[in-house]
Amino acid sequence: MSATIRNLDDLLAEGVSGRRVLVRADLNVPLDKQTGAITDDGRIRAVLPTLGALVSAGAKVVVCSHLGRPKGAPDPQFSLTPVAGRLGELLGAPVHFATDTVGESAQATVAALADGEVALLENLRFNKGETSKDDAERGAFADQLAALGDAYVDDAFGAVHRKHASVYDVPARLPHVAGRLVLREVEVLSTLTESPERPYVVVLGGSKVSDKLAVIEALLPTVDRLLIGGGMCFTFLKAQGHEVGTSLLEKDMVETCRNLLERGAGKIMLPVDVVAADAFAPDAAHDVVPADGIPSHRVGLDIGPETVAGFAAALRTGTRTIFWNGPMGVFEMAAFAGGTRGVAEAIAESEAFSVVGGGDSAAAVRSLGLDEKSFGHISTGGGASLEYLEGKTLPGIAALEN
Ligand code: 3PG
Numbered sequence: 001m002s003a004t005i006r007n008l009d010d011l012l013a014e015g016v017s018g019r020r021v022l023v024r025a026d027l028n029v030p031l032d033k034q035t036g037a038i039t040d041d042g043r044i045r046a047v048l049p050t051l052g053a054l055v056s057a058g059a060k061v062v063v064c065s066h067l068g069r070p071k072g073a074p075d076p077q078f079s080l081t082p083v084a085g086r087l088g089e090l091l092g093a094p095v096h097f098a099t100d101t102v103g104e105s106a107q108a109t110v111a112a113l114a115d116g117e118v119a120l121l122e123n124l125r126f127n128k129g130e131t132s133k134d135d136a137e138r139g140a141f142a143d144q145l146a147a148l149g150d151a152y153v154d155d156a157f158g159a160v161h162r163k164h165a166s167v168y169d170v171p172a173r174l175p176h177v178a179g180r181l182v183l184r185e186v187e188v189l190s191t192l193t194e195s196p197e198r199p200y201v202v203v204l205g206g207s208k209v210s211d212k213l214a215v216i217e218a219l220l221p222t223v224d225r226l227l228i229g230g231g232m233c234f235t236f237l238k239a240q241g242h243e244v245g246t247s248l249l250e251k252d253m254v255e256t257c258r259n260l261l262e263r264g265a266g267k268i269m270l271p272v273d274v275v276a277a278d279a280f281a282p283d284a285a286h287d288v289v290p291a292d293g294i295p296s297h298r299v300g301l302d303i304g305p306e307t308v309a310g311f312a313a314a315l316r317t318g319t320r321t322i323f324w325n326g327p328m329g330v331f332e333m334a335a336f337a338g339g340t341r342g343v344a345e346a347i348a349e350s351e352a353f354s355v356v357g358g359g360d361s362a363a364a365v366r367s368l369g370l371d372e373k374s375f376g377h378i379s380t381g382g383g384a385s386l387e388y389l390e391g392k393t394l395p396g397i398a399a400l401e402n
């Protein structure tokens with residue numbers, strides 16, 4: 001990380017005992033649609049090193065986060081209540097939960113904190129000022145938030161690409177440092193952009209080419225191989241002149257994909273077979289078909305076994321660095337999880353330094369029961385890690401530099 005950024009150790013060295021330390025975390029965890037239970041707590045576990053260090057040093061720790069995309073007003077389905085419970089379990093100490101973000105409950109909860117105790121504020125995005133594009137509106141909310149702390153720690157790597165009050169404006173108002181997670185994430189990602197050991201192979205999946213276009217453009221000159229699966233592969237297959245049935249297709253991106261395929265000739269690998277189904281449903285009838293023979297009434301929901309074997313070979317043979325973002329298919333449905341599982345296993349088995357980026361791919365690693373330790377680094381940031389690799393200035397990082 002840039003030499004001008006101070007980190008948690010600098011703050012700890014100053015002494016934090018009895019000081020209120022406001023920690024911006026990214027506790028935006030996936031919740032089960034029916035039960036509201038947390039389905040993957042990886043992002044909560046990822047901030048424990050920072051929180052634990054502050055607790056041990058006797059700080060009054062005030063944690064804030066967003067969850068989902070509520071529209072600037074309280075909305076119970078996006079409450080951080082379940083997160084407070086899980087965070088308390090993981091810390092082994094109760095977490096005092098404020099039922100608002102900067103109001104009476106937050107102020108009273110923070111005022112009542114003893115040294116070494118932890119509070120969690122309610123969802124930042126229940127306040128319009130958090131995500132406002134208007135500097136004054138964001139600033140007014142940042143003033144209220146900053147009043148709850150004496151120092152600020154940014155450990156919300158997953159949100160550093162957002163120009164939001166808690167990420168961008170609060171650090172301008174308080175002494176600020178990067179937390180352990182942000183530091184580690186930036187260290188790892190900077191080796192990928194500055195000095196990846198070769199061969200360097202990137203695997204991209206997920207549904208939309210348009211979301212990945214900037215990162216493909218940025219990576220194409222750098223990587224030795226780019227493997228493309230997931231919903232976005234169908235726009236590339238279309239660009240190769242194949243029919244894709246009712247699979248996901250971004251028509252306005254076909255020409256762009258054709259151009260990328262020309263420029264990436266010899267580097268880009270596309271599926272040679274796909275799992276095509278009658279419908280987008282867990283129990284839909286399905287078959288493996290060649291990538292150039294998808295029946296017109298069928299939808300491609302995963303890459304096929306021959307593709308997995310080809311991708312696995314490219315990932316295993318002598319590769320030194322791997323970056324993976326985006327599932328290869330609809331892995332939430334068992335019938336269409338084979339591609340994601342196969343690629344994840346090949347990455348896990350490879351000797352390369354591997355980085356898994358993105359909420360979905362990280363959740364896939366855990367939900368498929370793979371050992372997290374077989375990967376070099378599992379990033380907590382999806383959009384953030386992609387924008388970092390694109391070489392963009394990330395507002396949350398820039399704010400820490402000042
Ligand atoms: C994420 O899950 O991508 C981060 O938590 C950021 O959330 P956002 O995309 O809603 O800003």
Ligand code: MG
Nearest residue numbers: 359382383384
């Ligand atoms: Mg996102």
